[in-house]
Structures are given as structure tokens and as C-alpha cells.
Amino acid sequence: MISPGFTGAAIDRADHLRLKPERIAELEARPQARLLRLADLDPVLDEAGRLGWDSLDRRPEGAELIFLGLDKARPLFAPLRRLAAGQRAWSVFRLLAIMSAEDAALWGTARALVEWHNRHRFCANCGSPSELFRAGWGRSCSACAVEHFPRVDPVVIMLAEHSGRVLLGRQPQYPAGRYSALAGFMEPGESIEEAVARELKEEAGISVTNARYVASQPWPFPGSLMIGCFAEALEDHLTLDQDELEDAMWVDRAGVRGALAGEVAAPFLAPPPFAIAHTLLATWLAS
Template identity: 50%
Template structure:
């Protein structure tokens, strides 16, 4: 079965790396035809038609740092770095706004958010502490003091469906709303393969040993900037030893329970609220239910 489509993927932008590396070419695009993505901090502006709102470079503050997002319909697209970054989950106000966007706009915004948030949080050199300056159209920051070069980071995270006898293991974190369960997830640590990270995280969080790990799909997640690597694994048994410092609860759900929760809509049923539409956990569970 083909990998399912996921939110925040499929950006229509031409990233135009050749232009990033050519200051003259980039400068030549910074004219009245260039477009500026409207942002309120990190929240996107939305038109009455439910599309991303764009302005011109004249709308940017005089001292704004601009990053080059790429080309769209032949026009150069930029975004301004906000005064402060978030470095974490989205502002709760953003979820309603994001629900209005079509997939292409959502993907474009997600990439822009990750990039400008990184700039806002990395204005000083990690090596010597001196102020850094943007380079390569905003896809790099350089330190004039020590010569260090810094690049936008993407942190790999495994997120996995664990299956045993036609049931799925899902967990809930303390920050989740009541009855909301999702796939287990965790950062890939240095020196690990994806398969090893899946096995370690499931064992640490739920005490379950897994095998036959397979890749399903991935998702760029811009809160702040992760690559969610969706996997499926088989459990050797169904006995649980839950790490209560990581999870409030974990349990096995039957196919029928998950189908019922999906059909119940955003409020779920008496047992479980299905993961939100933007999350790859929802995509993975849909994939498992429908395959």
C-alpha cells in the first residue's frame, strides 16, 4: 500500500537552492513583485477565502530579518523573523487558524514557521556567544567573531503503532485532554537506527518488546521543527509496565473501538478521543484501520 499523505507535507514552493547561494540573484528578486508571508508572531494571516495572506516587502519592518522561502508561481517568497520564537507546541490560538488552510498552504506555512522560529531562537553563536548574522537567504547563520556556521535543525522523532493480535497500543501524556490517546513517540538518540529507537521507546514507556519494525510515512512537524518518522511494529506480548513519568496511561485498543472513536468525530466516544487531524498519529491509525 502506498504511504499515506500527511499534514504539513507537499509544499508547492521551489526551494531554489541555487538562488540562496547567490547574493546578487537573491537581491535581484527583492523588488515590488516579491511576496511577504503575513505572520502575527508565528500565527499565519488568513484571507477571507481561507488562504495564506501575502503582502509585499514594503510591509516588513525596516530592521526585520527576512528569510527566503523559495519561488512560487515565479515570484520570490519571504517571511520576517519574529522578535521571539516559540521553540515548542503551537499557540492554542493557532489550531483553529490552521484548520482553515488547504494542504499546500499548510505545508508552506509549516516550513516557514520552522525556519523563522529557528532564527528567532538562534541569534547568538553556540560556540562563543557572539551575535550571528543570517546567510544564504536565511538558511544559515554565521558568527563574525569566531567563524562558526549554524544551520536550521530538524530533530528526528519516531512515532509508532504497536500491534498485538489485531489491537493497537496507544498512550496518553499528562498534557493531553481527558480520553485522548495517541501513538507512542520519542526522539531518536545519537548512535541509534530508527528501528532501535522504536524498540527502545516502546520498551521504556510501556515495557513492551517489539519486532518487525517497518516504516510507514513521515511528517515535517513545525512545533518547533521535528521530522516525525511513522512506523509499525509487532509486540512480542501484551503485558504492560507503564513509565508513569512519561505517560498517564497506556492500553490496547481493538479495531472496533478505534473505528467507533473515528466515527464519533472530534469529541470521540466514552473511551477515546481520536488524534487531531494534523497529527501523523491519526494518519497512521487510519492507515492501519483501512488497509
């Protein structure tokens, strides 16, 4: 199976060092320590199209450091700065199209952490300002001593199958012609299989059985875990939730094959390769 996007960062996260400030300080002092170059939340690439890195003395004014891990003996950090709420530069998707899988995974980790810190500057328990700890992998409240850790929101994303076809939908904000797998956040008190069935019923009006896990991927916008699944539809008549979907359609293998190949006459524009919907389509086609 094709490896999903935002996976494969070949570094040692070195969790055992995160609660040892003296060791982190020693890593920061190493001449080979490197700071990820960011434009707000987006990656800055070098001339070779790889992630750009600076020495730590190039740290932006007022920025704290997040310890990403060790690339062999090279400590890697990301700068944590205060950012305006709700920033999203869609141009990053053009950069992701040319980035290596390893670089995309490492940047995705940094992006998710930086945005989480910006969204969680105050303690959810008492409302007091919280402070970075665990080398950037948590926040602590000095007022009530509660510790907070980066959250990951689980999302099911699935292809429903019926008579040799899969169900794809589009939302209004998608680029023209793009269709993708249906998806939705899991809710408290339900399993992955139950979430798959609920979302397909709510969004497309179909009942499914035999929901099964295929693969997962982190999605750093801002911090989800996409849980890719297949399911078997019991019928193919669609009743769309117009608040969620602009359109949906069943696509056969020839249509999926053409879309993944980028054919002009394909019935839809495929999701980009770094999206797990692309992985699901390629896996379904190969099966």
C-alpha cells in the same frame, strides 16, 4: 496512503539562489514578491481561509527576510523578527484544522525557520552573535567563521500491534479523551528500529519486533521530523512510565474506526488529521 500533514508545499525552494545575494535582492525588488503574514509565529488567514500575504513594503520594522522559494514567478518571503522565548499559541491548531495541506506545509516551513533563528542568535562554537546568511537558511559567525544551519530533530512515533489491536497512550496535557501513538526522540548511536524498540520498552514496558517504517512528516514545533513506524509487540501487559504517560490502552479496529469517524461512543478522541499519528491510524485501519 494518506499524505501526512505539513507536507505538499508546491513551491520551488530554489536552493541554487540562496548563496547569490544579488539574485535574492532582485527577487525582493519584484512587484509580485510577497511576504507571509504572521502573528508572531502563527499564520494569519485571509477571507478565503488561505495564507495571508503582503507586499514587501509591509515588512515589520527591523525584520530580516527569509526566502521561502518561488511560487511560479512569485518570490515568497517570511519576516524574521525577535520573539519572546518559548512562545506557543495553542489556538494555531484550530487554524490548522481549516487550512489546506499546501498552506500548512508552507507555513510550517516558515515557522520552523523563524523559531530556529530566534533560538540560535549566538554562535555555538565561540558564543559571538551570529548573522543570517544563505537567504535565511543559515547563520554565520563573523568572529570564528563557523556556519550553522537549521536543525531537524528526528522523532520516532509508532503503533505497536498485538492480536489485532494497537497501543495508544495519552499525556496529561492532551485534550480530554485524546489518545495518540507513542513517540520519542532518537538518541545518538541508534537506528530507527532501535529507537522504536527502546521507546516502547521505556514508556510502556513492552518488547517489540519487526519495526518498520511507514511515513514521515515535518513537525514545526519547533523543528522535528516525525518518523512513523509500526512494530509487533511480543506481549500486551503494560508497565507505564508515569513520567511520560498518564494512561495507555490497546484499541481494536472497531475502536480506531469509530474514533477516526468522530463517533461520540468511540473509546478515544483521535489525533487531528494534520498529525502523523492520525495518518498511522488510518493506514493501519486500511491495511
